[in-house]
Amino acid sequence: MKILVPVKRVVDYNIKVRVKSDGTGVETAGLKMSMNPFDEITVEEAVRLREKGAATEVIAVSIGVQQAQDTLRTALAMGADRAILVLSEESPEPLAVAKILKALVEREKPELVFLGKQAIDDDMNATGQMLAGLLGWPQGTFASKVELVDGRLEVAREIDGGTETVSLTLPAIVTADLRLNEPRYASLPNIMKAKKKPMETLQADDLGVDTTRRLTTVSVSEPPTRKAGVKLNSVAELVEKLRNEAKVI
């Protein structure tokens, strides 16, 4: 079983972005970029499936600017076998990404595409579901556990109020939630080895996919800020404030 693992290069999750003063977007120049944290989880899960013998090959793919190859090298260092970089504009829309991935799925014929449930930059939480729709494949989103059982995929999903388990035919789409696993750190020898692993570069246009944006960003603004309130000295004072000033209890 081949597994395709799309990974996205995003602003590192520890960095608080600032809105550009002209309101056209957020300032990303010079910021530390990393692999989207949910995608680290999917790379880890795919590599574990191969290590257990359930998968034969793990292919990492990234869609974006040239520097996304750094993200792919990280995936290779974590254990992916080879990588595909599809050059496009920075952060294309989920619809365009899903169409590009569909074209790659038709070429590579994986039985499983493993995506993070959302990217922490646009917070869309859409690409996996959209790819599943375009391919007509079943989807196991927000996965906290994935198991192959008698040729089907059992996926435990995070839902409101608890978890549910669904059983999917293969091929299938899975999107990972946080509890699925704890991703490994790439060791230095593996980082060195990753440099020799194959990486293919394609142009989005070569795949015959229309990536025209459907959403225009009119403006980007700072959210309203909260003012820090008051430090109180006692529980009694807090209860008094909540009762008489805030009137919430």
Next chain:
Amino acid sequence: MTVLVFVETEAGQVRQASRSAIAAATKLGEVHALVAGDVAASDAASAAAAKVPGVAKVLKAGADVLAHELAEPLSDLIVALAGDYTHLIAASSAVGKNVMPRVAALLDVQPVPDVMAIVDADTFIRPVYAGNALATVRSSDTKKVLTIRAASFDPAPAEGGAAPVEAVDVTVKDTTSRFVSAHTPASDRPELESARVIVSGGRGLQSAENFHKYLEPLADKLGAAIGASRVAVDSGYAPNDCQVGQTGKIVAPELYIAVGISGAIQHLAGMKDSKVIVAINKDPDAPILQVADYSLVGDLFEIVPELTAAL
């Protein structure tokens, strides 16, 4: 303009998140509510949806294939009904997030998730970067597919309306996906997203035992829901569906009490629209204090029982 809202129900009532989606949809046009489930469930759900003021018509889809809100048949159903609707809408709930992007892809539409405000029929405001920026986006798609951030719209009331119910033919099939089991522990507490008060715990609680021992009595006194930071969930102090933050639940209660939570940006993204925030933390420099209306700096293991006793 006529708008289709996919509505979730629970225990004979339309879920609050879906009533927020209905409230948002009424800003766009006439609202038709779609309920789906097996035949019995769809009967109960359609009766509940008909009572929500603002709903002009209820579409009832009853069939075994729709029993568990699986994305595959549900998205096919919504696409089959999409017809002339200008907007297809659901709450940004676990179900809405699972289903609506698939619907959008099937219609060749780029969805607009987590809508916080509706500027006009094509233009919406949504959070990006964990809510550290708000993007106003205009969609060029003829049909819009939206999910609505419940905390941003006051929900429509549960009762007061009397919309007609129309049964729809269900021809969708699904052979790819099968429901196996659900684990949803019963709780007397309010749901996180609709709770008036939330007591939330973080790393400072130090163990699952402490998490329960210190937070539950306080939550009981306040009739509050219990939330948790990602660290608390990752450390096994609290179940995942308690997680408040960018990748968990987005909440905006009247009162949010953050106990032993430092306030990482991902957590703040999930609760900073709360009306009143209280922070209890031993670290006087914790970022949570920058957004809290009231803070007590000290040992939570002393402060929380004292607060519980004082209420």
